[in-house]
Amino acid sequence: MTEPLLEVKHLTRDYLLRSRDGFARQSLRAVDDVSLSVARGEVLGIVGESGCGKSTLARIVMALDRPTAGEVLLEGTSLFTLGAAELRRRRRDFQMVFQDPYGSLDPRHSVGRIIAEPLHLESRAATIADRVAAALESVGLKADDAKRYPHEFSGGQRQRIAIARALMTSPKLLVADEAVSALDLSVQAQILQLLMDLKRRNGLTMLFISHNLGVIEEIADRVGVMYAGKLVEIGATGEVLHRPQHAYTQRLLDAEPTLDMIGRRRRVTA
Amino acid sequence: MLDVKNICVDIAASDGRVARVVDGISFTLGEGETLGVVGESGSGKSMLALSIIGLLPGVARASGEILLQGESLLRLSEPEMCAVRGKRIGMIFQEPMTALNPAQRVGTQIAEGLIVHGEMTHAAARTKAIELLERVRVPQASQRVDAFPHELSGGQRQRVGIAIALALRPELLIADEPTTALDVTVQKEILDIFDELVAEMKMALIFISHDIGVIGRIADRTLVMLNGKQMEQGPTEKVLRRPEADYTRMLLTAMPRRARGHLVAGSAEARR
Amino acid sequence: MTDVTAPAIAAPRGRLSGHLRLAAGAAITSVFIGIALLALVWTPENPGRLRILQKLKAPLESGLLGTDHLGRDVLSMLMAGTINSLSISLLSVLVGMSIGTALGVAAAARRGLFESVVMRICDAMFAFPPILSAIMVGALLGPGALTAILSIGTFMVPVFARVTRGAALQIWAREYVLAARMAGRGGISITAVHVIPNIASHIIIQVAIQLALAILTEAGLSFLGLGVPPPTPSWGRMLADSQTYLQLAPWLALAPGLAIAFAVLGLNLLGDGLRDLLDPRRRMST
Numbered sequence: 002m003t004e005p006l007l008e009v010k011h012l013t014r015d016y017l018l019r020s021r022d023g024f025a026r027q028s029l030r031a032v033d034d035v036s037l038s039v040a041r042g043e044v045l046g047i048v049g050e051s052g053c054g055k056s057t058l059a060r061i062v063m064a065l066d067r068p069t070a071g072e073v074l075l076e077g078t079s080l081f082t083l084g085a086a087e088l089r090r091r092r093r094d095f096q097m098v099f100q101d102p103y104g105s106l107d108p109r110h111s112v113g114r115i116i117a118e119p120l121h122l123e124s125r126a127a128t129i130a131d132r133v134a135a136a137l138e139s140v141g142l143k144a145d146d147a148k149r150y151p152h153e154f155s156g157g158q159r160q161r162i163a164i165a166r167a168l169m170t171s172p173k174l175l176v177a178d179e180a181v182s183a184l185d186l187s188v189q190a191q192i193l194q195l196l197m198d199l200k201r202r203n204g205l206t207m208l209f210i211s212h213n214l215g216v217i218e219e220i221a222d223r224v225g226v227m228y229a230g231k232l233v234e235i236g237a238t239g240e241v242l243h244r245p246q247h248a249y250t251q252r253l254l255d256a257e258p259t260l261d262m263i264g265r266r267r268r269v270t271a
Numbered sequence: 272m273l274d275v276k277n278i279c280v281d282i283a284a285s286d287g288r289v290a291r292v293v294d295g296i297s298f299t300l301g302e303g304e305t306l307g308v309v310g311e312s313g314s315g316k317s318m319l320a321l322s323i324i325g326l327l328p329g330v331a332r333a334s335g336e337i338l339l340q341g342e343s344l345l346r347l348s349e350p351e352m353c354a355v356r357g358k359r360i361g362m363i364f365q366e367p368m369t370a371l372n373p374a375q376r377v378g379t380q381i382a383e384g385l386i387v388h389g390e391m392t393h394a395a396a397r398t399k400a401i402e403l404l405e406r407v408r409v410p411q412a413s414q415r416v417d418a419f420p421h422e423l424s425g426g427q428r429q430r431v432g433i434a435i436a437l438a439l440r441p442e443l444l445i446a447d448e449p450t451t452a453l454d455v456t457v458q459k460e461i462l463d464i465f466d467e468l469v470a471e472m473k474m475a476l477i478f479i480s481h482d483i484g485v486i487g488r489i490a491d492r493t494l495v496m497l498n499g500k501q502m503e504q505g506p507t508e509k510v511l512r513r514p515e516a517d518y519t520r521m522l523l524t525a526m527p528r529r530a531r532g533h534l535v536a537g538s539a540e541a542r543r
Numbered sequence: 544m545t546d547v548t549a550p551a552i553a554a555p556r557g558r559l560s561g562h563l564r565l566a567a568g569a570a571i572t573s574v575f576i577g578i579a580l581l582a583l584v585w586t587p588e589n590p591g592r593l594r595i596l597q598k599l600k601a602p603l604e605s606g607l608l609g610t611d612h613l614g615r616d617v618l619s620m621l622m623a624g625t626i627n628s629l630s631i632s633l634l635s636v637l638v639g640m641s642i643g644t645a646l647g648v649a650a651a652a653r654r655g656l657f658e659s660v661v662m663r664i665c666d667a668m669f670a671f672p673p674i675l676s677a678i679m680v681g682a683l684l685g686p687g688a689l690t691a692i693l694s695i696g697t698f699m700v701p702v703f704a705r706v707t708r709g710a711a712l713q714i715w716a717r718e719y720v721l722a723a724r725m726a727g728r729g730g731i732s733i734t735a736v737h738v739i740p741n742i743a744s745h746i747i748i749q750v751a752i753q754l755a756l757a758i759l760t761e762a763g764l765s766f767l768g769l770g771v772p773p774p775t776p777s778w779g780r781m782l783a784d785s786q787t788y789l790q791l792a793p794w795l796a797l798a799p800g801l802a803i804a805f806a807v808l809g810l811n812l813l814g815d816g817l818r819d820l821l822d823p824r825r826r827m828s829t
Binding site for chain 2: 050051156185186187188189190212213214215216218219242252253255256257258259260261262263
């Protein structure tokens with residue numbers, strides 16, 4: 002019985018907010034007792050609207066933020082019980098691709114330097130250059146793009162660079178936080194395809210976060226729905242999207258504009 | 272009602288080169304009709320909108336003909352154009368937070384146009400503002416009218432933006448990606464509001480979006496743009512279900528399956 | 544179908560004057576640097592040479608700018624004073640910049656108690672204007688270049704600390720810093736590799752502005768007798784000495800006064816021009 006690659010148990014994250022008058026402290030529960038698991042090789046989608054806590058969840062899973070309660074287990078090891086040095090070593094195993102292709106690459110670094118950053122602790126320069134070239138080619142760019150700078154590339158190409166960077170350490174888990182949301186439609190489709198190909202080739206497990214149900218349906222095996230910090234529903238994609246159990250899931254499904262709606266306009270209730 | 276003929280917009284770059292960001296767009300729009308303008312980033316759709324309302328940046332120049340009820344808009348001087356803006360053409364922008372003045376109450380911002388154009392008293396304008404907020408389905412309008420933008424949610428701010436645009440009952444409303452920054456459930460409500468208003472006030476609406484699903488939902492006719500040029504134009508049903516241009520077909524195949532719905536647009540090559 | 548063209552494209556006005564500012568500022572500053580360098584090896588007369596018989600001669604009567612009450616050649620004193628002004632301001636700004644930047648980026652990286660303490664210390668330093676600190680330090684060390692540098696430099700530290708902390712905090716919020724954390728980089732590494740290169744433009748601009756301020760402050764200190772003592776020529780002291788002879792020999796006040804004014808003008812224009820050059824374009828790529 003293989004254990005899941007990623008397990009999240011009763012994760013809670015509270016933020017303390019100063020109230021308007023500066024005195025009273027209010028507590029905001031961004032993530033509320035969320036538990037889930039991701040099997041090896043699976044793509045778990047997390048869908049929800051703004052403020053539902055999905056990005057906070059992603060950051061905690063990436064150990065970029067500490068939870069107020071609960072644990073995150075990667076291959077059985079609890080991430081937050083590790084010492085700093087050990088955690089740093091473990092970071093090779095999980096990487097993230099962010100939403101904003103314009104903010105996720107340092108404008109002052111060359112593409113090659115950006116992609117090689119996860120390897121900054123390793124010193125064999127020769128192999129690094131080769132690995133960077135290989136990484137660029139695996140995401141559909143050219144080896145000598147390594148010399149160029151981020152502003153010379155389009156949004157979709159920059160996401161490819163970000164993906165190449167994320168895969169440099171051959172991670173087991175890739176978290177994509179709204180990775181295609183800022184891209185044009187045609188580019189979105191290409192990047193999703195790229196992620197699927199890379200997943201197959203590298204045996205990746207993915208946590209794919211998005212507010213767009215259509216994108217989730219394309220890429221996720223299972224999907225979890227978040228609302229106000231809670232995980233309200235989780236299950237196989239087909240099930241959740243066609244036979245939702247929770248009222249909120251139904252609301253999300255109803256709200257998404259599809260082409261079936263053409264010509265159904267102006268059924269206005271006065 | 273609105274007749275746009277061969278609009279071109281040129282922009283002068285800092286090194287002196289001139290780029291043509293809108294290249295020969297033409298369309299007509301009647302009362303109560305909605306035109307959806309769809310295109311990816313850089314397609315020129317925003318520049319097209321700005322050229323109609325006369326808010327192009329200083330380095331841009333528009334040529335062609337824009338006729339509003341027979342009157343040529345491009346020939347108007349800036350003061351004349353000011354009289355048109357707000358009163359005859361209203362505009363709604365993408366980012367609800369930046370389109371509103373954070374230091375002014377929303378009621379004041381809605382009333383601004385009423386006072387400047389309509390020569391209303393402040394008291395009368397305030398009453399009208401509350402009325403407008405109710406029209407755009409903002410709950411507790413009589414209290415919300417005194418709120419500041421940061422006290423409202425994104426969806427509510429966008430509704431305020433719509434109320435501001437509608438205050439003077441313009442003949443033409445231009446909405447540039449008004450729902451892009453909003454959650455999908457909020458988007459649904461905003462689109463419903465647009466439907467109601469267009470039906471009630473018989474406004475012409477130009478709705479710009481990169482989201483084909485939204486365009487399909489709200490537009491009677493659709494114009495597809497790429498690099499400033501028109502790729503296809505026609506009734507929405509036809510453009511989206513039986514597209515003629517390759518680009519339109521490509522956009523439709525790029526859509527996630529669920530958004531495409533149960534139809535197969537144009538040539539349906541399997542994507543995986 | 545008549546084609547109508549909207550009113551002509553307006554040339555981007557801001558950009559032209561921006562470049563003009565930068566060019567003017569750079570030109571004026573270079574002139575002063577040139578004079579200082581020249582004065583290191585040559586001045587028309589020895590600035591310290593007293594020729595009582597030639598005292599209070601008008602410009603062109605004796606030397607290009609006349610002589611002062613002790614017969615010293617005003618032009619030579621002015622040129623030598625340039626070395627003084629530029630070097631003291633440069634050194635004070637360097638002191639302020641290095642300590643201030645270090646504190647600022649450290650505060651942005653560490654946050655929490657460390658940041659609060661650093662910022663409060665900076666607030667305290669702000670409370671002591673250079674004149675006041677010069678008097679205090681001068682009492683300890685006596686008037687001189689070191690006193691001036693320390694007093695002015697101390698005032699610059701909180702300025703750079705504030706500016707760099709603010710700019711650094713913005714960089715820390717960027718996703719590429721998150722990516723660097725994911726790659727296992729620590730605070731110092733991120734500060735060196737990502738933060739400082741991305742706030743460099745803010746620092747450069749601040750250096751230009753603070754140089755102008757430093758020159759003005761140094762002149763003020765010298766005017767009050769708290770700067771470098773004689774015989775080193777100093778613009779501020781020239782101004783002070785000229786007060787007695789204002790009606791007799793106005794050029795004695797005009798020369799150093801205009802020198803100070805133009806040096807400050809040049810550096811301010813340079814700072815403004817750099818800001819126009821570096822900031823708007825940066826906004827696209829940062």
